[in-house]
Amino acid sequence: MSQSDTAVEQRSEVVPRDRVVIRFAGDSGDGMQLTGDRFTSETAAFGNDLSTLPNFPAEIRAPAGTLPGVSSFQLHFANYDIVTPGDRPDVLVAMNPAALKANVGDLPAGGVIIVNTDEFTKRNLTKVGYDANPLEDDSLAQFSVFPVAMATLTKGALAETGLSKKDAERAKNMFALGLLSWMYHRPHEGTERFLREKFARRPDLAEANILAFKAGHAYGETTEAFAVTYEVAPAKLDVGTYRQITGNTALSYGIVAAGRVSGLPVFLGSYPITPASDILHELSKHKAFGVTTFQAEDEISGVGSALGAAFGGALGVTTTSGPGLALKSETIGLAVALELPMLIVDVQRGGPSTGLPTKTEQADLLQAMFGRNGEAPVPIVAPRSPGDCFDAALEAVRIAVTYRTPVLLLSDGSLANGSEPWKVPDADSLPRIEPGFATERNSPDGAEFWPYLRDDDTLARPWAIPGTPGLEHRIGGLEKADGRGSISYEPANHDRMVRLRGAKIDGIEVADVEVEDPTGDADVLVVGWGSTYGPIIAGARRVRGMGHRIATAHLRHLNPLPANLGDVLGRYRTVLVPEMNLGQLSLLLRARYLVDVHSYTTVSGLPFKAEELQDVFLGYLTGVQT
Amino acid sequence: MTAIDLGLPLIGGLDDVPKTDDKQTAKDFTSDQEVRWCPGCGDYAVLAAVRSFLPTLGIKRENTVFVSGIGCSSRFPYYLDTYGMHSIHGRAPAIATGLAVTRPDLSVWVVTGDGDALSIGGNHLIHALRRNVNMTILLFNNRIYGLTKGQYSPTSEQGKITKSTPMGSLDHPFNPVSVALGAEASFVGRAIDSDRKGLTEVLNAAAAHRGTALVEIFQDCPIFNDGSFDLLRKPETKDQRLIPVRHGEPIRFGPAGDDGLGEYAVVQEGFGLTVAKADEIDQSQIVVHDQADQNLSWALSRLSDQDLNHTVTGIFRQVSRPTYDDLARAQVAEAKERTPQVDLQGLLNGRDTWTVAG
Numbered sequence: 002m003s004q005s006d007t008a009v010e011q012r013s014e015v016v017p018r019d020r021v022v023i024r025f026a027g028d029s030g031d032g033m034q035l036t037g038d039r040f041t042s043e044t045a046a047f048g049n050d051l052s053t054l055p056n057f058p059a060e061i062r063a064p065a066g067t068l069p070g071v072s073s074f075q076l077h078f079a080n081y082d083i084v085t086p087g088d089r090p091d092v093l094v095a096m097n098p099a100a101l102k103a104n105v106g107d108l109p110a111g112g113v114i115i116v117n118t119d120e121f122t123k124r125n126l127t128k129v130g131y132d133a134n135p136l137e138d139d140s141l142a143q144f145s146v147f148p149v150a151m152a153t154l155t156k157g158a159l160a161e162t163g164l165s166k167k168d169a170e171r172a173k174n175m176f177a178l179g180l181l182s183w184m185y186h187r188p189h190e191g192t193e194r195f196l197r198e199k200f201a202r203r204p205d206l207a208e209a210n211i212l213a214f215k216a217g218h219a220y221g222e223t224t225e226a227f228a229v230t231y232e233v234a235p236a237k238l239d240v241g242t243y244r245q246i247t248g249n250t251a252l253s254y255g256i257v258a259a260g261r262v263s264g265l266p267v268f269l270g271s272y273p274i275t276p277a278s279d280i281l282h283e284l285s286k287h288k289a290f291g292v293t294t295f296q297a298e299d300e301i302s303g304v305g306s307a308l309g310a311a312f313g314g315a316l317g318v319t320t321t322s323g324p325g326l327a328l329k330s331e332t333i334g335l336a337v338a339l340e341l342p343m344l345i346v347d348v349q350r351g352g353p354s355t356g357l358p359t360k361t362e363q364a365d366l367l368q369a370m371f372g373r374n375g376e377a378p379v380p381i382v383a384p385r386s387p388g389d390c391f392d393a394a395l396e397a398v399r400i401a402v403t404y405r406t407p408v409l410l411l412s413d414g415s416l417a418n419g420s421e422p423w424k425v426p427d428a429d430s431l432p433r434i435e436p437g438f439a440t441e442r443n444s445p446d447g448a449e450f451w452p453y454l455r456d457d458d459t460l461a462r463p464w465a466i467p468g469t470p471g472l473e474h475r476i477g478g479l480e481k482a483d484g485r486g487s488i489s490y491e492p493a494n495h496d497r498m499v500r501l502r503g504a505k506i507d508g509i510e511v512a513d514v515e516v517e518d519p520t521g522d523a524d525v526l527v528v529g530w531g532s533t534y535g536p537i538i539a540g541a542r543r544v545r546g547m548g549h550r551i552a553t554a555h556l557r558h559l560n561p562l563p564a565n566l567g568d569v570l571g572r573y574r575t576v577l578v579p580e581m582n583l584g585q586l587s588l589l590l591r592a593r594y595l596v597d598v599h600s601y602t603t604v605s606g607l608p609f610k611a612e613e614l615q616d617v618f619l620g621y622l623t624g625v626q627t
Numbered sequence: 628m629t630a631i632d633l634g635l636p637l638i639g640g641l642d643d644v645p646k647t648d649d650k651q652t653a654k655d656f657t658s659d660q661e662v663r664w665c666p667g668c669g670d671y672a673v674l675a676a677v678r679s680f681l682p683t684l685g686i687k688r689e690n691t692v693f694v695s696g697i698g699c700s701s702r703f704p705y706y707l708d709t710y711g712m713h714s715i716h717g718r719a720p721a722i723a724t725g726l727a728v729t730r731p732d733l734s735v736w737v738v739t740g741d742g743d744a745l746s747i748g749g750n751h752l753i754h755a756l757r758r759n760v761n762m763t764i765l766l767f768n769n770r771i772y773g774l775t776k777g778q779y780s781p782t783s784e785q786g787k788i789t790k791s792t793p794m795g796s797l798d799h800p801f802n803p804v805s806v807a808l809g810a811e812a813s814f815v816g817r818a819i820d821s822d823r824k825g826l827t828e829v830l831n832a833a834a835a836h837r838g839t840a841l842v843e844i845f846q847d848c849p850i851f852n853d854g855s856f857d858l859l860r861k862p863e864t865k866d867q868r869l870i871p872v873r874h875g876e877p878i879r880f881g882p883a884g885d886d887g888l889g890e891y892a893v894v895q896e897g898f899g900l901t902v903a904k905a906d907e908i909d910q911s912q913i914v915v916h917d918q919a920d921q922n923l924s925w926a927l928s929r930l931s932d933q934d935l936n937h938t939v940t941g942i943f944r945q946v947s948r949p950t951y952d953d954l955a956r957a958q959v960a961e962a963k964e965r966t967p968q969v970d971l972q973g974l975l976n977g978r979d980t981w982t983v984a985g
Contacts, residue, residue, distance in 0.1 A: 467690065
């Protein structure tokens with residue numbers, strides 16, 4: 002990507018920075034997610050490493066100007082590889098008093114606040130409990146505040162367009178984007194192209210938004226208020242082709258790719274639920290790849306239809322979030338009994354019950370592990386970053402098809418909506434997945450088809466799909482006789498079948514867990530899973546930077562756990578497990594390995610901050626916490 | 628063809644299913660599993676009818692799939708040597724939907740009961756019917772819970788004394804045919820287990836129908852609800868109660884009168900229907916059955932309460948409308964046609980990539 006366009010003559014001083022965290026905050030209707038998304042695309046195109054954290058209310062349009070209606074988008078970008086969306090914003094863009102009030106507490110002293118003064122009316126201030134205008138007293142003295150009448154300036158810039166004042170004012174988010182793009186030397190062709198495509202049917206709106214964007218850019222350039230701009234050089238990432246991607250998109254692509262490498266038609270049965278719905282939306286666009294999407298009447302039908310499709314030889318997939326997973330439990334249990342491949346995606350959110358639909362949490366681990374009646378083991382795979390959702394989906398499908406089992410993929414809200422640069426894999430190099438449908442009768446005398454006669458190595462049963470002559474058979478939720486597969490209530494057979502189903506899952510081949518222990522002699526090991534990867538790595542880097550020794554290990558496979566995990570845990574004096582729940586992985590590790598795991602938990606609906614984990618790690622490293 | 632012509636190609640329910648010229652018999656469709664229903668259970672009669680009817684369809688046995696839920700009748704698939712799945716309570720229509728959408732070459736059947744379909748699985752049933760997925764649903768209605776040993780069901784008559792309702796049940800019962808018509812089913816039929824000819828006739832039409840066909844089958848539970856349909860079986864009572872209908876024919880029933888047709892007739896009364904003696908009315912008042920007439924189908928289903936006073940059997944409604952699965956496959960086919968060479972790498976790359984060089 003060319004950077005020449007940003008090398009316009011600069012009146013202001015250019016200050017180099019290694020990394021910057023910006024948070025755009027405004028009313029739900031102010032277009033903050035779009036603004037953040039565009040700034041992210043510009044930043045990705047520029048070649049910085051980045052990580053994002055969208056944060057928005059569950060209500061589509063909470064009452065305007067109120068605290069519950071505040072929507073924000075945080076972006077961390079740097080000239081080196083980063084792993085989290087950042088703890089505290091260096092710059093807060095606040096479009097109204099509510100956005101200021103809700104976010105100013107996260108700003109460090111000396112932070113920059115760019116504020117849309119037009120919304121700071123007495124009424125709006127009162128609405129969020131400001132007795133006085135914070136822009137006019139000294140309550141923001143510790144920050145650098147830049148008051149900008151964004152709505153007025155935008156309306157002024159669009160005066161000639163013939164747009165109504167209301168429509169013109171709606172473009173103020175593009176004014177803010179233009180201003181920030183100027184301040185951080187972002188390339189802007191992408192945004193112009195994006196706006197022209199987004200408003201293809203309303204060229205007048207496209208041009209108005211571009212005009213607002215340019216007005217913001219010009220405002221920065223010409224106003225003496227802004228004496229400084231910042232430059233964050235491109236990051237040195239691995240050689241390759243990159244794009245920006247969110248977790249839900251990467252997960253959807255992983256499912257499309259799994260269909261290609263297995264040769265199986267993909268069938269998604271799904272009921273809309275936040276924050277998983279975007280996977281349904283994305284997959285519904287890819288029918289040309291042989292993907293069928295079915296918006297079911299409920300969660301149970303979503304998983305049921307996927308299971309029916311799997312019986313017929315499709316790659317059956319269902320997507321949901323925690324409450325939906327609870328509803329699917331019985332059908333997943335049936336899939337365990339039927340021993341059919343199926344992928345169940347749970348994009349975890351805050352619970353219990355409806356909980357925090359748009360916030361993140363990882364409190365469904367034990368539900369995934371044990372949330373079914375009877376002994377019903379299900380493999381569990383967890384991605385650790387937005388881009389990793391692609392690989393995790395492929396891995397989950399590999400296990401499902403190879404071992405004829407439902408597999409649970411545990412993503413979460415922060416992975417789903419967060420984004421990062423993703424090194425695009427070579428599609429031709431993705432490993433094949435062999436469905437290996439049964440075509441022949443398999444009984445010892447070759448005269449019959451026995452649906453529960455297992456493969457010696459994998460313990461998988463044959464997948465014989467309707468339409469195959471001679472292999473007609475009946476499966477179902479009633480216990481089946483080992484081998485023959487007819488109904489069996491025989492005590493010894495049930496005991497054997499329960500153990501066989503368990504042994505099959507326990508025997509799944511998964512990669513060993515890798516330990517990062519740069520000095521090789523750390524005493525403290527931090528073990529994580531899922532989206533906590535970023536903050537754990539960031540926290541560990543910080544304490545290493547202070548001269549401490551600390552090891553980290555991150556689990557992709559929660560069931561079965563990697564074969565070397567017991568040895569790894571045994572090598573360290575202290576094992577610490579940070580989780581966004583009340584210690585679910587800790588419970589599993591303690592039970593399984595009899596290791597005195599220390600649990601650190603926060604269940605706030607937001608990801609860990611690197612600083613928070615740094616302090617926790619320091620506590621253990623300095624002996625304050627033992 | 629009796630269905631309404633909506634300008635669509637009229638294709639049958641089995642048109643995409645591979646045919647066979649091999650002679651097939653009921654024995655071929657009989658699995659090696661011992662049938663374990665109670666002696667006298669109506670399910671035996673239905674199983675016998677289905678076993679002898681399936682070979683007449685001329686489709687390959689391996690392309691036939693029965694999916695069931697939970698309940699006595701849901702053991703059905705185990706007794707047929709086809710592909711089968713005995714699933715979980717109430718969910719068979721959902722499971723069958725996924726199968727039917729992805730596999731147009733299969734003849735998909737759902738076996739369910741009054742509790743399975745109308746209580747725990749009510750949601751899936753109505754949505755399958757409104758979507759019109761190409762499958763046939765056999766709803767065995769014995770108006771009682773058998774497998775859980777004798778509680779009232781959503782089709783039990785109000786006031787029913789059962790284990791769970793010692794002072795009588797309080798719920799108003801569902802009329803399965805009315806429910807199906809309300810869900811805009813494209814095919815709704817009803818038959819009695821012991822009437823092999825009538826049952827086979829409805830099953831044949833249901834199998835040939837493209838879309839969701841719901842067939843309610845009255846059958847007895849001799850253990851917990853014995854004789855529940857006796858009024859429709861015993862000659863002395865059935866004559867005035869049982870009303871078989873056939874498309875295009877005037878609705879006459881009961882013992883043959885002077886004109887060789889039934890002694891009784893169904894006639895219009897206000898917005899509904901009623902029953903009259905055929906020789907006491909003007910012949911022009913007698914309703915001629917039209918299975919495409921929504922209002923008539925509805926009125927026939929409401930001819931009496933669930934007291935079996937007047938009970939219609941046969942095909943209430945059959946119309947042709949696009950099936951969900953055909954439409955879903957057509958969208959996939961259209962997308963493939965527009966993009967004959969899909970490019971996974973292109974999808975992964977998206978529109979904005981950048982390259983980091985060594």
